Amino acid sequence: MTRRLLTGNGAAAWGARLADVDYVPAFPITPQTEIIEQLGAWIDAGELPARMVTLESEHSMLTAAGAAAATGVRVFTATSSQGLLYAMEMLYTVAGWRAPFVLVNVSRALAAPVTLETDHNDVLAARDTGFLQLHCATCQEVLDSVLLAYRLAEHPRVRLPAIVNLDGFTLSFTREPVEIPEPAVVRRFLPGFDPQSVRFRASEPVSQAVAVLGGTPYSYFRYEMHRATEQAIAAFEEVAADFERATGRRHAALETHRMNDAEIAFVMLGSFATKAVDAVDRLRESGVRAGLVRPRLVRPWPAAALRESLAGVRGVAVVDQNLSMGKGGILHAELASTLYGVPDAPVLTSFIGGLGGRNIAPEEFFQMASVTREAAQTGQAPEPRLLFTAQELREVRRLQGIALAERHETTHSGAERSAP
Amino acid sequence: MYRIRFHGRGGQGMKTASRILGSAFFAEGFEVQDAPSYGAERRGAPIFATVRAAHAPILERGPMPQPGLVIVADETLLPMAAGGGVLSGMGERAVLLLHSAVDANTWKQRLQLACRVLTLPLRLEETGGRGFVGALCAGAAARLVGIVSREALEGAIRQELAAMPAQVLAANLTQAGEAYDAMKKHAGCVCEAPEAPAPGAVDANWIDLPFEAAELSAPDIHGALTSIQVRTGLWRTLRPVIDPERCSRCHWLCGSLCPDAAISPEAEGLPVIDYEHCKGCLVCVAVCPRHAIESIPEAQAREQEASP
Numbered sequence: 226m227t228r229r230l231l232t233g234n235g236a237a238a239w240g241a242r243l244a245d246v247d248y249v250p251a252f253p254i255t256p257q258t259e260i261i262e263q264l265g266a267w268i269d270a271g272e273l274p275a276r277m278v279t280l281e282s283e284h285s286m287l288t289a290a291g292a293a294a295a296t297g298v299r300v301f302t303a304t305s306s307q308g309l310l311y312a313m314e315m316l317y318t319v320a321g322w323r324a325p326f327v328l329v330n331v332s333r334a335l336a337a338p339v340t341l342e343t344d345h346n347d348v349l350a351a352r353d354t355g356f357l358q359l360h361c362a363t364c365q366e367v368l369d370s371v372l373l374a375y376r377l378a379e380h381p382r383v384r385l386p387a388i389v390n391l392d393g394f395t396l397s398f399t400r401e402p403v404e405i406p407e408p409a410v411v412r413r414f415l416p417g418f419d420p421q422s423v424r425f426r427a428s429e430p431v432s433q434a435v436a437v438l439g440g441t442p443y444s445y446f447r448y449e450m451h452r453a454t455e456q457a458i459a460a461f462e463e464v465a466a467d468f469e470r471a472t473g474r475r476h477a478a479l480e481t482h483r484m485n486d487a488e489i490a491f492v493m494l495g496s497f498a499t500k501a502v503d504a505v506d507r508l509r510e511s512g513v514r515a516g517l518v519r520p521r522l523v524r525p526w527p528a529a530a531l532r533e534s535l536a537g538v539r540g541v542a543v544v545d546q547n548l549s550m551g552k553g554g555i556l557h558a559e560l561a562s563t564l565y566g567v568p569d570a571p572v573l574t575s576f577i578g579g580l581g582g583r584n585i586a587p588e589e590f591f592q593m594a595s596v597t598r599e600a601a602q603t604g605q606a607p608e609p610r611l612l613f614t615a616q617e618l619r620e621v622r623r624l625q626g627i628a629l630a631e632r633h634e635t636t637h638s639g640a641e642r643s644a645p
Numbered sequence: 646m647y648r649i650r651f652h653g654r655g656g657q658g659m660k661t662a663s664r665i666l667g668s669a670f671f672a673e674g675f676e677v678q679d680a681p682s683y684g685a686e687r688r689g690a691p692i693f694a695t696v697r698a699a700h701a702p703i704l705e706r707g708p709m710p711q712p713g714l715v716i717v718a719d720e721t722l723l724p725m726a727a728g729g730g731v732l733s734g735m736g737e738r739a740v741l742l743l744h745s746a747v748d749a750n751t752w753k754q755r756l757q758l759a760c761r762v763l764t765l766p767l768r769l770e771e772t773g774g775r776g777f778v779g780a781l782c783a784g785a786a787a788r789l790v791g792i793v794s795r796e797a798l799e800g801a802i803r804q805e806l807a808a809m810p811a812q813v814l815a816a817n818l819t820q821a822g823e824a825y826d827a828m829k830k831h832a833g834c835v836c837e838a839p840e841a842p843a844p845g846a847v848d849a850n851w852i853d854l855p856f857e858a859a860e861l862s863a864p865d866i867h868g869a870l871t872s873i874q875v876r877t878g879l880w881r882t883l884r885p886v887i888d889p890e891r892c893s894r895c896h897w898l899c900g901s902l903c904p905d906a907a908i909s910p911e912a913e914g915l916p917v918i919d920y921e922h923c924k925g926c927l928v929c930v931a932v933c934p935r936h937a938i939e940s941i942p943e944a945q946a947r948e949q950e951a952s953p
Contacts, residue, residue, distance in 0.1 A: 399678060399680035402676060499706060502704050510843075584710075588842065592848070592849035595844075614849065614852065631873050
């Protein structure tokens with residue numbers, strides 16, 4: 226076992242390498258590109274006996290991934306943001322083929338306006354595709370989750386592709402100490418893919434995409450995908466227990482921090498949750514019984530575990546690094562439906578923050594806690610809060626001032642040009 | 646926790662500096678997190694990189710609002726509004742190290758700073774005019790925090806520059822060693838930065854963002870290609886200079902290939918570079934058929950301008 230500094234992208238590549246993947250269809254996009262660059266370098270150096278093919282788009286890349294997976298080989302691919310959305314049609318399609326593989330998504334906020342930094346609207350757009358979803362908070366978790374995702378996706382009761390999500394910049398380009406497990410340890414946990422009935426072969430035609438009419442067969446196939454996804458809850462427990470036996474690291478479907486006697490809790494996804502862990506510890510020091518619940522598994526949604534861990538909690542601050550226009554935080558809506566009708570359910574407060582890489586400061590976590598305690602006392606949740614400070618508005622006003630000055634400048638010079 | 650922020654421009658090696666320092670801390674037994682942050686993905690664009698080091702696992706992420714040490718590789722970032730907040734969050738106990746030919750006292754007065762200001766003398770020859778100062782800045786930072794040994798620093802440089810040719814590695818080791826020595830009398834002056842204020846001590850200062858009509862709130866700018874008001878000329882580390890004697894006046898070539906529309910012809914057809922917006926990408930140098938455009942280090946060009 227080696228412990229070394231790795232970026233999230235490096236950790237994802239190590240996950241694929243240790244999973245001994247056979248085929249890597251690829252297309253570059255910031256902040257994901259380093260993953261395929263690293264795999265390409267290993268393949269080139271003869272250290273990874275896999276085949277990499279660069280495709281002309283993410284749409285083709287996902288098609289290639291699904292088609293290769295349908296032959297029963299182990300497939301790895303990666304994308305981000307606009308790339309994931311460009312592949313959206315094929316995400317639904319290949320999930321319907323019931324051929325397992327792993328897709329790493331490096332979360333990056335969606336255009337327009339264009340940015341490179343992270344939020345979760347990209348991966349949550351893939352929420353209903355039929356892909357399983359694992360969300361990571363640390364670089365270690367990225368490596369481990371790729372391995373877990375293969376076991377889960379290939380589980381005979383599941384057989385669906387899986388997305389492993391990591392945040393752009395805050396994980397993708399950030400180095401942290403990561404333990405790289407020995408290949409022999411990984412092989413025991415994750416042996417070669419036993420494709421069983423997944424075996425599309427030349428000269429043995431199989432149609433993966435049958436046309437069905439009338440609604441009944443369609444409903445059957447889609448309902449069965451839903452049932453298979455539900456199976457992944459129990460399968461994850463089994464896989465996580467095996468992983469802990471192999472490596473000593475426990476990754477629950479629902480990560481909790483100091484929830485035993487918590488009065489209020491934060492619920493959030495991804496790497497900013499480590500900041501919430503810090504905030505919880507500071508709040509505890511000041512006498513506030515705070516805790517954190519972080520779904521690692523987002524599809525399937527660990528509803529029972531959420532109800533259990535939030536039982537007895539009086540207020541929950543849901544922090545969404547995404548925004549559904551005209552509705553609000555996606556995680557908030559998911560959690561509200563999970564807790565609806567549960568006796569003595571906690572009051573939910575909603576905070577939208579961390580869009581496009583915006584920081585969430587410690588004092589903001591503290592203020593969320595204080596708003597949530599007050600909501601728990603009164604039983605009234607305030608309007609969802611879009612995290613934005615007076616200083617940030619001044620910054621935007623300054624930029625708008627520049628845009629306005631330019632509008633005058635360009636209009637003026639345009640007039641000059643047309644004068645003579 | 647030690648919190649260190651490196652500021653520079655794309656190409657100056659600030660990401661490498663953060664990785665060298667991160668690896669050196671790691672070799673000394675610290676938990677480490679190092680990360681670059683860059684938006685424009687372009688040579689010359691402002692970037693910063695952070696290093697956090699502590700004895701417990703690091704939970705902080707993202708921007709570093711309260712650094713203990715800030716290192717600025719390029720002094721032209723200081724007056725720049727979009728420079729990425731070079732001085733943001735610098736408290737009285739913080740240390741600012743500037744890679745600059747101007748002395749520390751002058752900077753302290755110019756910037757009106759309460760914190761300690763140090764300089765690392767700027768010498769063009771040591772960077773070969775190319776502006777890579779990653780190892781230099783990492784070497785200085787390693788000495789300023791005081792708990793990174795020379796062996797750990799050198800080991801980190803060998804590790805991070807492993808892909809470089811032997812002579813490049815040797816030059817970087819020398820530079821870093823000199824910077825490490827130059828900071829000897831300030832060794833250990835960087836303290837572990839204080840933790841963020843306790844719950845309730847600071848207000849989040851949230852506002853209710855009002856509705857604003859699309860005329861104002863749509864993300865439009867009204868400049869051609871690059872924003873006029875943003876003087877991206879400050880991004881340059883190398884300056885393209887046109888030799889009018891050799892120029893054949895085919896301005897449609899350099900002028901139309903300039904990604905920032907910063908080259909336009911004067912009446913006689915001689916292309917003129919708008920240095921307020923030229924980012925120094927040097928596409929024009931590469932495409933000029935008469936090789937009439939040369940590139941010179943920006944600092945040298947400015948010196949020549951100052952002494953006509």
